Amino acid sequence: GESVGLHLPTLSVQEGDNSIINCAYSNSASDYFIWYKQESGKGPQFIIDIRSNMDKRQGQRVTVLLNKTVKHLSLQIAATQPGDSAVYFCAENRGSNYKLTFGKGTLLTVNP
Amino acid sequence: GAGVSQSPSNKVTEKGKDVELRCDPISGHTALYWYRQSLGQGLEFLIYFQGNSAPDKSGLPSDRFSAERTGGSVSTLTIQRTQQEDSAVYLCASSLGVSGGNTQYFGPGTRLTVL
Numbered sequence: 001g002e003s004v005g006l007h008l009p010t011l012s013v014q015e016g017d018n019s020i021i022n023c024a025y026s027n028s029a030s031d032y033f034i035w036y037k038q039e040s041g042k043g044p045q046f047i048i049d050i051r052s053n054m055d056k057r058q059g060q061r062v063t064v065l066l067n068k069t070v071k072h073l074s075l076q077i078a079a080t081q082p083g084d085s086a087v088y089f090c091a092e093n094r095g096s097n098y099k100l101t102f103g104k105g106t107l108l109t110v111n112p
Numbered sequence: 113g114a115g116v117s118q119s120p121s122n123k124v125t126e127k128g129k130d131v132e133l134r135c136d137p138i139s140g141h142t143a144l145y146w147y148r149q150s151l152g153q154g155l156e157f158l159i160y161f162q163g164n165s166a167p168d169k170s171g172l173p174s175d176r177f178s179a180e181r182t183g184g185s186v187s188t189l190t191i192q193r194t195q196q197e198d199s200a201v202y203l204c205a206s207s208l209g210v211s212g213g214n215t216q217y218f219g220p221g222t223r224l225t226v227l
Contacts, residue, residue: 043203043218089154100216102154
């Protein structure tokens with residue numbers, strides 16, 4: 001069935017390294033994607049979004065890349081810090097549908 | 113300004129009891145969503161409100177679940193005759209409007225434990 005999923009359930013990096021979190025989606029009608037960060041005991045926090053008419057979008061220390069050919073989304077975090085340790089979710093919005101479909105999440109652990 | 117708030121933050125109840133969970137969306141946001149998150153899982157859509165339109169209840173798992181939104185602002189999610197499988201974190205989100213692409217902002221969630 002249609003789904004949004006993540007390639008890696010866990011990712012461990014050293015402080016200062018760059019992190020890449022990947023996400024695959026199966027519905028070519030998806031036109032809006034969001035990355036959320038969820039720290040323990042908190043709700044998901046918006047990080048960055050991208051629309052399907054773009055391939056790349058940059059924020060502060062974060063970059064989202066969208067490859068529509070292979071239906072792949074990635075989140076790059078530059079100079080990863082201990083405060084970046086959290087679960088990261090990708091979510092997709094399909095067409096005019098207001099519902100977000102979430103992947104299961106990737107746990108990012110930053111080692112000092 | 114204030115973000116989405118939810119209460120209570122934690123709720124422990126006995127199997128068979130009813131519970132009410134409250135959500136206060138961001139002021140000015142017309143769309144409100146409820147999600148459920150089981151341990152170590154992603155978010156499961158439950159219900160969606162937009163203005164005065166009929167809510168989309170397609171995600172509610174059973175008729176024990178219901179939700180209301182009064183005055184286009186505060187929402188209450190009610191679970192009747194709670195079961196142990198209802199134990200989860202219930203998250204509320206709001207967004208500016210209905211069209212696709214509106215960013216949803218989440219509250220801290222209510223952790224429900226059914227004994």
